[in-house]
Each structure stands twice: as structure tokens, then as C-alpha cells.
Amino acid sequence: MRRLLSAVVGLVVLAALWEGYKAVGNPDGTVLLGVRILPRADDLSMPHVWDMLSRLGRPELTGGRPVWEVVLSASLFTLGVTAAGFVAGTAIGLLLAVAMQRFRIVERGLLPYVILSQTVPLVALAPLIAGWSGNLSFGPYPWQDWMTVAVIAAYLAFFPVAVGMLRGLQSPPAAGEELMRSYAAGWWRTLVKLRLPASLPYLFPALRLAGAAAVVGAVVGEISTGTRGGIGRLIIEYSREATSDPAKVYTAMLGAALLGLVVAALVSLLELPLMRNRRRVRVVTM
Structure with a gap:
């Protein structure tokens, strides 16, 4: 609340x-x-807030649906693509973090390239991914345009998860590791019982960053690849009317901003029960 x-x-x-x-x-x-x-x-560059809100209730086109309904539909489409990219990026980031924590040579050899990967501009990356994936198919199911956007979202989402989770897995004190060794616990049991619980305070801030990055990747991917149905494409379409209907452009931007807030809120809902249980365990063990 x-x-x-x-x-x-x-x-x-x-x-x-x-x-x-x-x-x-x-x-x-x-x-x-x-x-x-x-x-x-001026009114062309900065419409009044009430003008933007009132524009949401008026039809997008004469006799068409209201703008709020169009923006909501586009935001839900982008939310689904963002969710797919977020899940894929999180899974890749977690696997990379575990591998880098387990093998120091993997960390030394892979971490610089993980960091370097984020310097590639999305505008240049999106057409490449679209070109590479154009001939792919999953049996009878061809590659869809939204999958390209999801890959771009995952590309941005994996980085904060990989770096944050690696920091969290390396955070347990030496005394905790010595205690696990005294119990003859192997790497897997140490990971599950010690490192993963200790990494939660690092993981959830990384997930919030990954969620925001996935939204940015999805919106930019839709704009770069011309994928229809999402909020990114809607921003481009509405921007063509910027001189005659400036408030309409900001309605699509408002939808993109609210989409980022929704993703952050969903991650926070996942964080609350896990962190609450973690604090309870800490109090009991003390």
C-alpha cells in the first residue's frame, strides 16, 4: 500500500x-x-496534462475505438512480448551467473564479453536479429515477428540479472562457506542452502532493472522491426500526427510508461513473500 x-x-x-x-x-x-x-x-511540444487525459477518452479516428482502448490493447500485446523476453533473459542471466560463480575461468573469460554486449546499439542489432531469424521455424510453426522483439528484450534483460546474481552468489561470508564444508556439503547443496538465499537481496533489484530493460527492448524492437500491434508501433503511428494532434502522441508514451510500472510492480509482488520468508528464517536461526 x-x-x-x-x-x-x-x-x-x-x-x-x-x-x-x-x-x-x-x-x-x-x-x-x-x-x-x-x-x-508551447502547446505543440508540451500539451496540458488534462488535454492528454481527455484525449484518451476520444475516438482514435472518426467513428473508431477510443484512444484508451487502443493504447490498452497495444500495451497488453507489448506486455506479453516483454514477459517472454524477461523470462528468457532471466533464465540466461541466472545460468551465466551460476556458471561464472562455479568456475573462475568462466568468469574471467565471459564477464568482459557480457559487459561488452551492452554497448551494441539496439537500432543496429534489431535488423540483424530479424535477418538471422527470418528463415527459422519450429517444425510447422514459422518464426514470428514478435519472437524477434522478445529476443531483443531478452538481450537487454539478461545483463542485470547475470551481474547482480553473480554478486549475490559471491556474497556469503567465508564463515558460512567454512560451515558448509564442515558439514561435507558439496557445491550443489552449498548453492541451494547458502548462496541462493544470500543472493536474494541482490537478485530482486536486478530483476527490476531487467524488467525495465525488457520493456525498453520490446518498445525499441517493435519500432526497429516494424512489428505491428504493440505500443512501440503505436508511438510511431501517433507521432505522424504530432503537429495536428500533439496530445495523441503522449497517450502512447503514457501507455509505455505505465507498462514499465506494471512490470516493476509484478516483480515487487514476487519479491514480497520470498523476502518476508527470508527474514523469518534469519530471525529463527539467530
């Missing part, structure tokens, strides 16, 4: 800052030494 209230307060503060800058800002923006350091505050 407290987190929900904090999110609502944050949205109210953001709306107040938006309207406050619009009220006092320069309609042509603030330019310093020939560089615009603050955006334009």
Missing part, C-alpha cells in the same frame, strides 16, 4: 512539474550558447 501511495504521489508531482514548467517556461525553449538546454513550453 505504501509503494502504491508513493507511485501516485510521484505521478502527481510529475504532473505538477510539467504544468509548472509549461506556465513559466519559454515557448521557444531556453537556448544557451546556441544549444537548447530546456525544451519548448
Whole structure:
């Protein structure tokens, strides 16, 4: 409840800052030494918050569905693709973290490339993935466009999980490892009984970052590959009407922002019971 209230307060503060800058800002923006350091505050660049909210209730096209329904449908499509990429990226990140913790040579040889992988721009990566996967199929089922977007989302999601989980698996103190060795516990039992519980405080922040990264990857992937049905494609379509209907563009952006909040909230719901049980175990064992 407290987190929900904090999110609502944050949205109210953001709306107040938006309207406050619009009220006092320069309609042509603030330019310093020939560089615009603050955006334009005119109605075309920054519509009023109530204009954006009211645009959600009006039809997308004459006689068509309301904008909120179109944005919701596109957000749900992107949420499904994001979920697929998030699950795949999390699984890959966990496997890499366990392998790097188990074998030091794997960590030394693989970790630099894991970090280097995130320097590749998505705009250049998306067409490559689309080209490589164009001839793939799963038996009678051909490769779908949404699968390419899911791969891009997984590509961004695996990195924070791999790095955060590796840090968590390496976090148990030496006394704990010595205790497990005194019990003649092997690597697997030490992993399950000691390292995995100790890694939870590192894992869930990494999962929240992975969720946000998966949303970004899905939206950028939809834009780069031209995948229809998602919020990324909707942003492109609405941006064509920016001069005649600027509030409409921001409705799609609002859907993308809320999509990121939903993913973060779902990860937090998973965190609450696990971390609560972890704290209870700690109190009992003390």
C-alpha cells in the first residue's frame, strides 16, 4: 500500500512539474550558447496534462475505438512480448551467473564479453536479429515477428540479472562457506542452502532493472522491426500526427510508461513473500 501511495504521489508531482514548467517556461525553449538546454513550453511540444487525459477518452479516428482502448490493447500485446523476453533473459542471466560463480575461468573469460554486449546499439542489432531469424521455424510453426522483439528484450534483460546474481552468489561470508564444508556439503547443496538465499537481496533489484530493460527492448524492437500491434508501433503511428494532434502522441508514451510500472510492480509482488520468508528464517536461526 505504501509503494502504491508513493507511485501516485510521484505521478502527481510529475504532473505538477510539467504544468509548472509549461506556465513559466519559454515557448521557444531556453537556448544557451546556441544549444537548447530546456525544451519548448508551447502547446505543440508540451500539451496540458488534462488535454492528454481527455484525449484518451476520444475516438482514435472518426467513428473508431477510443484512444484508451487502443493504447490498452497495444500495451497488453507489448506486455506479453516483454514477459517472454524477461523470462528468457532471466533464465540466461541466472545460468551465466551460476556458471561464472562455479568456475573462475568462466568468469574471467565471459564477464568482459557480457559487459561488452551492452554497448551494441539496439537500432543496429534489431535488423540483424530479424535477418538471422527470418528463415527459422519450429517444425510447422514459422518464426514470428514478435519472437524477434522478445529476443531483443531478452538481450537487454539478461545483463542485470547475470551481474547482480553473480554478486549475490559471491556474497556469503567465508564463515558460512567454512560451515558448509564442515558439514561435507558439496557445491550443489552449498548453492541451494547458502548462496541462493544470500543472493536474494541482490537478485530482486536486478530483476527490476531487467524488467525495465525488457520493456525498453520490446518498445525499441517493435519500432526497429516494424512489428505491428504493440505500443512501440503505436508511438510511431501517433507521432505522424504530432503537429495536428500533439496530445495523441503522449497517450502512447503514457501507455509505455505505465507498462514499465506494471512490470516493476509484478516483480515487487514476487519479491514480497520470498523476502518476508527470508527474514523469518534469519530471525529463527539467530
